[in-house]
Amino acid sequence: MELAMKPEQMKKKFFTPWVIALTLIAINGLIFLAIRFFWGIGAVTNLSNEHPWGIWIGIDVAAGVALAAGGFTTAALGHIMHRDKYEAVIRPALLTAMLGYTFVAVSVAVDLGRYYSIWHPLIYWNGNSALFEVGMCVMIYVTVLYIEFLPIVTERFIGRVNLPGVLSRLNGTIDKILRALDRGLNKTMFIFIIAGVVLSCLHQSSLGTLMIIAGPKMHPLWQTPVLPLLFLLSAFSVGFPMVIMESITASKSFGLKPETHILSKLGSMVGPLLGIYLAFKLGDMFIRETFVYLTELTTESVMFSIEILLGVVIPLRMFLSNEVRKSPTGLYIASVLVIFGVLLNRINNFLVAYTPPYETASYFPSIGEISVTLGFVCMEILLYRFFVKHFPIISIPDKAGINKAKYSIKGA
Amino acid sequence: MNKQNRRDFLKSVTTVGITAAGLSAAAPTKLNAAPENVLSEDRMGVLVDTTVCIGCRKCEWACKESHGMHAGDIEDYDEKGIFNSRRRPDHTGHTVVNEYENDKNRSLPIYLKVQCMHCDRPACVSACIVGAFSKKESGAVIWDDSKCIGCRYCMVACPFQIPAFDYHKALEPDIHKCDFCFDRTKNGKLPACVEICPVETLTYGKRSDLIQVARNKIKNYPDRYLDHIFGETEVGGTSWLYLASKEFEKLDFPKLGKNPAPGVSESIQHGIFAYFIPPIALYALLGGIMWISKNRDKSEGEAH
Known part of the structure; x- marks a missing residue:
C-alpha cells in the first residue's frame, strides 16, 4: 500500500519572482476597477446597448463557475461515492471552488450597474428567470463552500489559538467555540456536502438556460434547447482536469513530487465524461442539422471547430491513452486542453454566438476589461498560495506515520 | 462522520x-x-402607419419633454441631416425616427418610428432577475427603478434590442425604454408621441380594434400596404403594430417567429x-x- 497522505501547510516562502509578477498584474486590475467604480462601466469597458455582456460575464462568471466544478465533482467522488483514495485532492479542489465562487460573486458585483443592490434577488423574486435561479444557487452554494471549508480552519487552530496582547485572554473561549463548531460540523457535514452537489448541478445547468431567451440573437451552432444539459455535462468533464492541472502546478511550485497515481486514476474518468459530452454536443448538432453552418468560413464556424477539436476531441483521445495518463506531462497537457475547451465554449456561448439585430460594431474586450479579468485570476492564484501556506490543504506522504484518521476530512 | x-x-x-x-x-x-404579467383583453396599443409619417420627429421631442429628459428646441428637430445615419433608442431618447428609401417613389422616403414594442409575452419581464419589469393591464411594459440591479439581462433577452443602459453613470444607472406613457394614459391622456403627431401616423386604441383598422386599411388599399401587420403575431404579439409599403426586413425589423421569446427558457425553468x-x-x-x-x-x- 502507498504511504498514507496527510494535508500539511506548505513551508516555502510566499514571494518568488512569479508571485511578484502576479501581484503587479493584480494591482493593474485594481486600478481599472477603481475607474469603473468612479466613472461607470462605460469608462473601462467596450460594452454598449448592442453588447450588454462582455468578458466579465462570459469569462469571469460563466467560465469561472464551470472551472470551479472541481469542487463538487471531487466531493461527489470522495464523499458521496466514498472513494477514500481521492481524499488527497478534495481539499485543494474545495479551496479552488471556494476562491473561484467568491470571485464569481465579486465579478458579478463589478459588472452590475447597481452593485450595491446585489442583494435584491433575496427579496424580489422572479421564478421565471434563469438568472434568478443562478443567482440564488450561487449565493447559497458560496455559503455551503465556506461551511465545508470550516473544518480545515478548526483543524488548523484547535489547541493553537494564540492571540497577541490583551486578546490572549480570549484564547480559551475561542478554542472552546472552535471545538464545539468542529463537533457540530462533524455530525452535519454530509447535509452540506450533498447540498453542494445538488446546488452545483442546478446552477451549472441553469447557466446554460441563460442564453436560450436570447433566441435568434444567438448563432444556431450554439443556440439549442439542450444548452442546460450541455453546460452540465461540460462542467462534469472539466472538474477533474482542473484538479489535475492545479495539483501538478502546485507540486511544481512547492517542489513536491506530483501524485501521479491518484491523478491518473482521476484522469481515467475524464475520458468517459468527455465522451458523453461530445456525444450530446454532436447529437444535438445532427438533430438540428446545424452542421451546414460549418461549411462556410465565419468567425462562428472557426471558433466552434476549435472548441470541439482542440477542446474536446484531442483531449478525449489523450485521456483514453494509458501512456498519457501515466505521465505527468501528458496529464497536464490533456487537462489544460479540456480547460481551454470549456473556457472557449463559455466565451463562444456568451460572446461569439451573440449577434444583436442592430449591430454596428462587433465586441472585443477593452484593455480595462482584460486587465480586470487577468487581475482577478492572479488574485485567485495569490490567495490560493496564501491559503496553502497557512492551512493544511495540500497532502504530502505521511512519513511520520501519524494516524491518518485523525486528519480525515470531516463529514467523510 | x-x-x-x-x-x-x-x-x-x-x-x-x-x-x-x-x-x-x-x-x-x-x-x-413572479412579476405582474397581465394579458388583458382590453389592452391598448398603437397602430403605426409608416406610409403616412413625414419624418418631422415631433414625437421624439414630445417623448423627451414628457419624460423629463433634455428635449431642446422643437425647431431643431426639423434638421434632416440626422437621417444620414440610423439611430437607436438610448439614454438620450426613448424613441427615434429613421429614414428608408422608398422604391415606389424616391422623392417620398419612408420614415419609421422605433420604440419598445410592448410585447404581449415580454422577454424582459420573464428574464429580469428581480422582476423589475411588468406587463400592465393597459398593455404597457414598464421598468421599476426601485428593484433594478443593473445586470442588463433584459438587454440580452429583448428580441427587438430595445432596453438601453446608462454606461457612463457610476451610481444609479437606469435602464431606458419607452414606458407607453404609463403615467399619462393612467390619467386619461394620450401617449405624448400620439398626441403630438401632426399627420395621424399613430393611432392609439384597443389592440383588438387596431387590428381591425389595420385589416380594413390593407383591404381597401392593397396597393399601398403589404399584407402584413407587424406585431400581430410576432413573438406572440406586440401592443405596437406596424403597417408598411415595403418588406419589414428591409426596414430593419428583425425576422421573428410566432413563438413568444420566453417560451423555451420558461418551460426548462419550470421543468427543473x-x-x-x-x-x-x-x-x-x-x-x-x-x-x-x-x-x-x-x-x-x-x-x-
Whole structure:
C-alpha cells in the first residue's frame, strides 16, 4: 500500500519572482476597477446597448463557475461515492471552488450597474428567470463552500489559538467555540456536502438556460434547447482536469513530487465524461442539422471547430491513452486542453454566438476589461498560495506515520 | 462522520427530508412570486402607419419633454441631416425616427418610428432577475427603478434590442425604454408621441380594434400596404403594430417567429423546478448513494 497522505501547510516562502509578477498584474486590475467604480462601466469597458455582456460575464462568471466544478465533482467522488483514495485532492479542489465562487460573486458585483443592490434577488423574486435561479444557487452554494471549508480552519487552530496582547485572554473561549463548531460540523457535514452537489448541478445547468431567451440573437451552432444539459455535462468533464492541472502546478511550485497515481486514476474518468459530452454536443448538432453552418468560413464556424477539436476531441483521445495518463506531462497537457475547451465554449456561448439585430460594431474586450479579468485570476492564484501556506490543504506522504484518521476530512 | 453511527445518520436524513418536504409544500406559493404579467383583453396599443409619417420627429421631442429628459428646441428637430445615419433608442431618447428609401417613389422616403414594442409575452419581464419589469393591464411594459440591479439581462433577452443602459453613470444607472406613457394614459391622456403627431401616423386604441383598422386599411388599399401587420403575431404579439409599403426586413425589423421569446427558457425553468421535486429527488438519491457507499466501506473494513 502507498504511504498514507496527510494535508500539511506548505513551508516555502510566499514571494518568488512569479508571485511578484502576479501581484503587479493584480494591482493593474485594481486600478481599472477603481475607474469603473468612479466613472461607470462605460469608462473601462467596450460594452454598449448592442453588447450588454462582455468578458466579465462570459469569462469571469460563466467560465469561472464551470472551472470551479472541481469542487463538487471531487466531493461527489470522495464523499458521496466514498472513494477514500481521492481524499488527497478534495481539499485543494474545495479551496479552488471556494476562491473561484467568491470571485464569481465579486465579478458579478463589478459588472452590475447597481452593485450595491446585489442583494435584491433575496427579496424580489422572479421564478421565471434563469438568472434568478443562478443567482440564488450561487449565493447559497458560496455559503455551503465556506461551511465545508470550516473544518480545515478548526483543524488548523484547535489547541493553537494564540492571540497577541490583551486578546490572549480570549484564547480559551475561542478554542472552546472552535471545538464545539468542529463537533457540530462533524455530525452535519454530509447535509452540506450533498447540498453542494445538488446546488452545483442546478446552477451549472441553469447557466446554460441563460442564453436560450436570447433566441435568434444567438448563432444556431450554439443556440439549442439542450444548452442546460450541455453546460452540465461540460462542467462534469472539466472538474477533474482542473484538479489535475492545479495539483501538478502546485507540486511544481512547492517542489513536491506530483501524485501521479491518484491523478491518473482521476484522469481515467475524464475520458468517459468527455465522451458523453461530445456525444450530446454532436447529437444535438445532427438533430438540428446545424452542421451546414460549418461549411462556410465565419468567425462562428472557426471558433466552434476549435472548441470541439482542440477542446474536446484531442483531449478525449489523450485521456483514453494509458501512456498519457501515466505521465505527468501528458496529464497536464490533456487537462489544460479540456480547460481551454470549456473556457472557449463559455466565451463562444456568451460572446461569439451573440449577434444583436442592430449591430454596428462587433465586441472585443477593452484593455480595462482584460486587465480586470487577468487581475482577478492572479488574485485567485495569490490567495490560493496564501491559503496553502497557512492551512493544511495540500497532502504530502505521511512519513511520520501519524494516524491518518485523525486528519480525515470531516463529514467523510 | 466516522464517529457517527447509522441511526444518527438515518435520523438526520429524515430531518432533512421533512424540512425539504415542508419547503416544497411552501414552494408553489413562492413560485408565483413572479412579476405582474397581465394579458388583458382590453389592452391598448398603437397602430403605426409608416406610409403616412413625414419624418418631422415631433414625437421624439414630445417623448423627451414628457419624460423629463433634455428635449431642446422643437425647431431643431426639423434638421434632416440626422437621417444620414440610423439611430437607436438610448439614454438620450426613448424613441427615434429613421429614414428608408422608398422604391415606389424616391422623392417620398419612408420614415419609421422605433420604440419598445410592448410585447404581449415580454422577454424582459420573464428574464429580469428581480422582476423589475411588468406587463400592465393597459398593455404597457414598464421598468421599476426601485428593484433594478443593473445586470442588463433584459438587454440580452429583448428580441427587438430595445432596453438601453446608462454606461457612463457610476451610481444609479437606469435602464431606458419607452414606458407607453404609463403615467399619462393612467390619467386619461394620450401617449405624448400620439398626441403630438401632426399627420395621424399613430393611432392609439384597443389592440383588438387596431387590428381591425389595420385589416380594413390593407383591404381597401392593397396597393399601398403589404399584407402584413407587424406585431400581430410576432413573438406572440406586440401592443405596437406596424403597417408598411415595403418588406419589414428591409426596414430593419428583425425576422421573428410566432413563438413568444420566453417560451423555451420558461418551460426548462419550470421543468427543473416543478414543485422542487427534481432537486429534492436528486438530494435523496445522492443521500442514498452516500449511505450505501459508507456502509459498503464499513462492512469491507470489518471483513478484513
